[in-house]
Amino acid sequence: MRRLSLFLLSFLSFSILYAQSDDSLMIRKIADEVLVNGKAYDNLRQLTKQIGQRLSGSQGMVKAEKWGIEKMKEAGADKSWLQQCMVPHWVRGAAEELKITSGADKNKKLAVAALGNSTGTGPKGINAPVIEIKSFADLETKKDDVKGKIVFYNYKFNSKLIRTFESYGDAVMYRFMGPPAAAKYGAVAVLVRSMSHSTDNYPHTGSTASGDTIPKIPSMALGLKDADWLDQQLQKGTVNVFYKSNAHFLPDTIGHSVIGELIGTESPNEIITVGGHLDSWDLAEGAHDDGAGVVQTIEILRALKAIGYKPKHTIRFVLFANEENGLRGGTKYAEEAKAKNEKHIFALESDAGGFTPRGFSFGGSPEQLKKAQGWIPLLQPYGVYEIEKGGGGADVGPIAETMGIPAAELIPDSQRYFDYHHAKSDVFENVNKRELELGALNMAAFIYLVDKYGL
């Protein structure tokens, strides 16, 4: 038996080595296709420069849906369609304003942007003093001083954390829960320090909590330089401001996720999903967030088709609607999959920017994680060094949860992401062609491995 075992073992080892070599060659083929003939960068130029901002409910989103379905066909989808969902229709309205009305700097304007889903002051605005709050604990201490004032949350993005998404996770609660928390104590409006390490002064928007039971007061983000300036003024004494936001909701409207499909040759009823979100905030072109994920998704389809790859399973390429202020596209995708009794096996997302890839975050069982980590040597030549316990992104969350399947997300280098995130600077010019392509090719390789070996 021992000799036989050894024989079997060496045979197996040989098979594994052989398969790995086959896989290396296939991944090299995918990589060459993306790096030499890639269309992701040109597609991103179209999406950002010809369409631009595409917040749910906007004309930009409607144009982007039409563009997306054309791109799916052009890239070689066997099938493509729009999946309808109702989306919130929040609008910024006429220009916001924050103007100093007291002291030596009277009439100085600060850089502000209404938070997504926030309510406005109306065109007449508000005149009130500002009170600075450093943390929720600080709010509790000062709760009796808040009434009638504008609460300025000045919680800093933590520069000691190496991964900027951790700094974001740490700070974002002030944007999301800060407004209702301040409203509870009678504040009339909120300013939130932008969540960023950027060295410019652009305000960074993003969703704030909304819903029937949540108290609403006008809420705006403040640029970092102006946040520091305001902090200094408040240390000297009272600061009165004129605060105006015209943000408001219109009735929900119709939106669509764009879906393309490569039909599986062996198990066409077993579905792998890969996607990014088509909507963006309204302040810029949404180049990194999430134009990158959109064009990477289309590029994976294009490249797999171009090299003649025939997937065993059906691969769905999804440009999700309404990630930014509602997640209705991702939610609807899961609901419809459940209603149709679809079988899903894996979902992958790109929504952390078109930067140079470093790894994947993976949500699944320890055994599945270990299996995926076994593929690292195949991805390492392309810059992926780790597959770490985590999860997929927001859009693939509902399908992963509904189906009880593993999900993953591309983890690019995060240092520049929050410089641009939800701000005017999130434009095409801040995306590098090669970094974008490396993300796409590593995702395509990951999809190929899941399609071949399962999880």
Add this chain to the structure above:
Amino acid sequence: MRRLSLFLLSFLSFSILYAQSDDSLMIRKIADEVLVNGKAYDNLRQLTKQIGQRLSGSQGMVKAEKWGIEKMKEAGADKSWLQQCMVPHWVRGAAEELKITSGADKNKKLAVAALGNSTGTGPKGINAPVIEIKSFADLETKKDDVKGKIVFYNYKFNSKLIRTFESYGDAVMYRFMGPPAAAKYGAVAVLVRSMSHSTDNYPHTGSTASGDTIPKIPSMALGLKDADWLDQQLQKGTVNVFYKSNAHFLPDTIGHSVIGELIGTESPNEIITVGGHLDSWDLAEGAHDDGAGVVQTIEILRALKAIGYKPKHTIRFVLFANEENGLRGGTKYAEEAKAKNEKHIFALESDAGGFTPRGFSFGGSPEQLKKAQGWIPLLQPYGVYEIEKGGGGADVGPIAETMGIPAAELIPDSQRYFDYHHAKSDVFENVNKRELELGALNMAAFIYLVDKYGL
């Protein structure tokens, strides 16, 4: 014995763990200092915006030397001085020009820049037809057609290679050896396709071979879009051009490397060197090449001093003169060290851009490499995933070779480097504060580990 061994083993493991934990804390301290109080970015702004280009022999280099010595003092050097060396003094002269003189595009101008160390045509220029050469093998095939013509080397930067420095290594011989090779067959001038993946049209300069025995003809780099355009025209027929370059050498002049020192507390006569090069090409501000290495070097000094670190060995912080077109600073540094019978133990360089760090390249014995690789777990939280066999950069080459010591170089992510390298786009705005700082702190951590454990 077995029990004793086990006991010893567990004791040793404990000691190692304890030391690692100490090291983790120290590296965390260095990281916090750089990320919270870092001056690298502000210093880079000064160097690039207040001084700008600083090619050897230029006024910019003289200003940069003065700035550098002030910065060494400000950062807390125990000693600082200028190390003199003679440097080549090449100048671009009045604006270069390449103008089409035949066909439908007569008078169209293409984006060109004289190669460093090249000779010029003088103000009268040259009128000649262009011949396209795809490789040195192609040159041999066409050698009888070259006489009296302008050779256009159109060798593409290989996009299949993941690490762009490999693409550069592959292509750079056409810039360096292309001009004398063309001159040998009677060419009157040379155009070289810029070595870059960039999507703009800036020409990228860089050294070409020079010396008494090397045949000299005027040589310029051509922007990528114009290189593609010229290639298309040449496929249709003859292209005649007016070619003018005013590049020339002036007599060698005096330059200086800037040196700061932290004096060792245990072995002050054993020296660790860390540095980057102070000179830059003349087309831009040299922000990545090598402003980044310069300010990281100063930042390592500043941070170690700020946290009160007392090195065992003497640490030398060197801003080398003349890396770009002569390497006279690095050469002089090694010569003087030898003449003074100094003892050096290690040298580290940053000259691959201020991008997010991925690893170190290391030149030393297999045992030394293994020892350094043992430190990876300490650096991994800060983005360094590999220490690979390689070597230090150009500037620490002479000291490493002269002393027979190990040398290393920071390896940042390379995707964007050649977009800017030696071109007008190598400006401060293309450097990210956090990426620059992460490079500095990983270098500081590496220096700390070498100082503590040796190699």
